[in-house]
Amino acid sequence: MSTSLEAQSREDTRRIPDASYRRTEASDPWPWVGKQDDIDPNQLDYIPMLPPVPPPCDHISCGGCWKGYPQSRFPDWTRNQVLRSNISKTILMRNPSTIYQVIFTIYGFHFDRKSTPVPGDNPDRIWENMIHTKEPKGVKLCALFVQNMSGHLLQMLGTKYNIDPLFFSSSINWIPSRNQKQIRPLKGDHITFTLTFLRSHEKMPTGGPGIRSGFTPSLANSISSTAVSAGPASRHYLALDLLSVYLIRSVDGSTLISYHSNTDHTTTAHYLEQRASLAGQGIYWQNILESSLDSTFILLVLLWHAMRSWDEALGHVSDHISWLESQMISTSNILMAHELFHTRAYCFRYSSLLEDFKKTIEFVRDTRNPAMDALEIENREFSAGLMARECDHLLSKIHQLEGDKKTQEKRLKNAMDLVLSTFGVGDSQRMQQMTEAAMRDSAVMKQIAYMTMVYLPASFVATVFGMNIKTFAPDTEGTLLRYIETTIALTFLTIWIVIAFQSKYIFAHGRSVWARLAWPFLLF
Template sequence: MSVSSFHQFDEKQIPSDHDRIPPPSHRHAAPSAPWPWVDIEDEVDPVQLECPLPPIPPPCDHKTCGGCWTGYPQSLFPNWTPRQVEKSKIRSAVTDYRRDIPCKIYHVDVGEDGFFRDAGVALADESNKSEIWDRIIHSTVHQDDLRIRALFIENMSGPILQMLGTRHNIEPFFFSSSLNWIPSRFQEEIREGQGDHITVTLTFLRSITAGSAISLDAYASSETLAMREKSSVATHLLDTQAPLDLRSSGCRLVLDLLSVHLIRRRHGSTIISFHPSLNLPTTTAPYLHQRIRFAGQSVYWQNIFRKYEDPTFVLLVFIWHAIYAWDESLENLYIHICDLESRVIHTSEMGLTQELHIIRAHHLHYSSLLDNFRKTVEFVRDTLNPALESLSEEDRTESKLVMKRETHTLLSEIERLNKTRDMQDKRLKNVMNLVFSSVNIDDSKRMQKMTESSVRDSAAMKQIAYLTMIFLPASFVANIFSMNVDKIAPDTKGTIPHFIIAAILLSLATTWIIITFQSKYIFPEKASFWTRLGWPILMLRRAFGQDPYAKQSQDLTLEHLAK
């Protein structure tokens, strides 16, 4: 079977809510939180609260217990009540796994000579639980030439989760953080001079070809998915947990998970790499298994592995996988931003503005992921291996210096990635400003055209006015000679005084009616129509200083000034 960096998908398949990347609940990330998966409004289990048994059960030798792994996690961690196990998704992982697909455990052994060897693949199904349990119990026993054994779990089943957790006394927080994609980093079970456990779970960004990822909308139809493949980013919902399409480069930026539990010992250390079983394009167990083996062929790293016994150096190789993924993703994102810049120069579509806003929202999310990445590397650097205390002072000091050097290199890479992201964010701002400037320029051009059109219309109106003025005297004379008065038409009974009286009366009536409807500046706002008809009387009274509304006007003025 060929190794693939992502799961294979049917593009017509519709994912369920189970396959969505949930927003991380950081309060449930580490054992330091005293109430695992108990929220503020949740009730504490009264049965567990009154339990007379000690909180820490006695250790088990796994020889005469008859399969104590079946009670994990409550058998080792009684404070994880059934309700908490259910809420953390560990219960569903233990009981609702796919029994038709075997769980595959890929092994890599690192010998005392620092050489990486492929230790084969173990298949675990419903028929060989006892055999697998016996193999896990004796996985690192009586192998003096074995320094580290790395396990890469594909399609983790419930029994394998319980067996590994029981055999290595793993805090359930490792599995709950992995199942819920919660970034976490913590140290546990510290034994001076012997070793400890450290857990590193982080979400990172990776780039894949657009056809290999699926939409994370659990309610979309196949037609909608097909339409989304042809649409731009601007038509998608603003969900920073969802993939980001980069149509210019034919790529899609998706979130991936690196979840590693390292049991550090003087001899026989164990690394457990958890790989999600979701129908999402995450890094698979065979892919990372192959990459870690190939890193063992590196001359640079082989010199480190041969000389220093600290298994934490192998953990750094896992972290380098996330560095590579981040760098490739930001490269493709940079190409897409450059393409957007060129498109904005030639067009000013509003869809581009929406797409830029969505990319910036993802950019802000990437900033928090990189910050969490930096904290993870600092945690690995500062969490010294207690097993090194058995080494000589010189070897211990030299190992610490090399660890500091390698983590410094990782931190420098993360800082470079963050600066690259910051530079891209500034370019996005510049592109957005360019879009708004282009829109403003287009608006200004349209306003200029409207102004020019208004000027032309005004010139035409002036010409009409001039023509009217030319014919106005002739029209006035024609109207005079068409009057039915005895001085012009002797056969009529009308006279010029009749005409003057009629004209004056009609003019007064017209003026009276117009002022009545426009009398809001004379009367108060709530005056009736019949009151407004008496405006001539009001004007005469005001002329003699008898304004009945004077006091009301003063009160309104004072109220306006008070406001």
């Protein structure tokens, strides 16, 4: 009974893409789910007996199961997940694509290279060619480098090779990731990584997620929008590049799929295919690929491309810092200070990118290939040691890049200290000029005070003799005693008010007005 139930469940699952997931509206690009964000009821009925991924399909009797990807292969990916991951936007694309293919034999070298244009229309014919194309015997690895992937091609590749949609989600959104999926002991697994790295360009990059994380300095004559320049005569631009690889490792022959977005500042599929082909022809990599049956070594070839890009980009950053240092010696423009702060901030950003690069290399080194367990222990140990050695070379290079980056950060700090010192000296000079001006004003005031002292006795005598009292004017009623009494009273009242409202040494803060007016009684 259980066997028949399981067979029935598998048959229902296989029929889902053809019968249950029909397009309900002409504008609805996802026929595999309903309007609710839930798992299909047919899958829920048999979840205790079905694996998370439906069983392999022969792609002949299913009626076109690729049209339901990703839900047809991964039912846990609901409609909202497809929308949020931006896979839905790519599925709607009907642009032409190109697949660059390289096939490596078990002897390490490649024997076939070709490029296949994939038009945006007539998807059924493309699917027929894909499922009926068989790889020749003796193939160790078939590498597919896809440029400008269309929606139909994404669904076809995802269905044929059972690719986890998380790979496409990470690639489309430029999200760094590392995963190992579908582990089969003694047979193989699926590993994938998405890596962003720094790359230098001679032309201004435009568009793409990497531009948002590039340089955005303000100095027009040295850097312009995502650009790093070694000076006005030599201009280079930096932007993030993407390396997104899905490797299916198997004892029967592995398959590598590399995703390449259609932007002008990213590595093209054709270029990376050429690098992989040259590795199969070179003596060093050919010996490695020939001596080990592990197809993971092809990932190291791709990682070395990112490493060279990092090395070149940081070299241009160093040239730019040298140019800034020379400019700071000859000028004290405030824009230079802003540029130094911007450059140092992006150097801090590069630290996190290098750390993610290191983690990717460690992931490739430590993620064991289950297909190698079918070989003898000597072959497994040899391949593991060779993998550790090559990954250590990459890690040592990253350590060198980190050291160079720290040196550049120190140079930036010294330049910033020079800027602050220069502006500090300028401020000191201005303060000195203001002090000298104040001293000159003080000298003038002293001269005026001296002149006033010269005329003070005469003014006093004139004031005394001009008083309207009987001593000097007998026909008046005023007396000298009344003048003295009035002067003393007014003087005492003035001193009382000044001390009550101006002194901060007698009264605490917040004392009332009456308490302040009573200061003679409180003081004496």
